Amino acid sequence: MKLDLDRLSRLAVFRGLPRKDLADLLDYFAARGRTAAAGEIVVREGAPAKRFGILLAGSVNIVRYSFGGREKILGHLTAGECFGTSFVLARAPVYFANIVAAEPTAYVLLDGDRVRTPRRACGATHAEILSRLLGILAARNIQLARKDECLTQRTTADKVMAYLRMQAEESGRRPGAPFEIPFTRQQLADYLNVDRAALSTEIGKLARRGLLETDGKIFRLR
Secondary structure: OOOOHHHHOOOOOOOOOOHHHHHHHHHHOOOEEEEEOOOOEEEOOOOEOOEEEEEEEOEEEEEEEOOOOOEEEEEEEEOOOEEOHHHHHOOOOEOOOEEEEOOOEEEEEEEHHHHHOOOHHHHHHHHHHHHHHHHHHHHHHHHHHHHHHHHOOOOHHHHHHHHHHHHHHHHOOOOOOOEEOOOOHHHHHHHHOOOHHHHHHHHHHHHHOOOEEEEOOEEEEO
């Protein structure tokens, strides 16, 4: 896929940077545009951690598979977010999880060694990109902390409500407005580490108590 500089310059990690410096750095980073169909593995667990990606469109799930092939979703990333960054910047030898396209997705891959190595000709712009990548990683750590908050709730109902409150806040909509979650019921059960049937039962109970309304992936907290 041919890189679109205008499209890339709208991403938070590149927004507002000098256009010529950005073009030179993308060439230096050996940037490569890619697309993936829904369900396609973008990064495979155990592969060498040489490159990381930035999502241009679509979304991906961070997934691990059990020995029996069961899918375990660790996280969900949308356009503008990065994947594989921690592995590359930390010089990890391999990726420990799979990145799987949740829908038709476009992304750009960057060479990790070059991103870590400042280029003198565009030093200030390169430093700004690294600073923004650190900011993205910090935001990701906050999301992981919030996920831990969901998983450490004592009951399935409490896990569901903690997750839905988190999603409602991250949607940016006014309190009480409907919002969409990225997971099916099975995926949500795996994400929260609960039984699928128990999850559906608790969502039904919460709805009957008037605490939420739901229609598929659409929820509204009362």
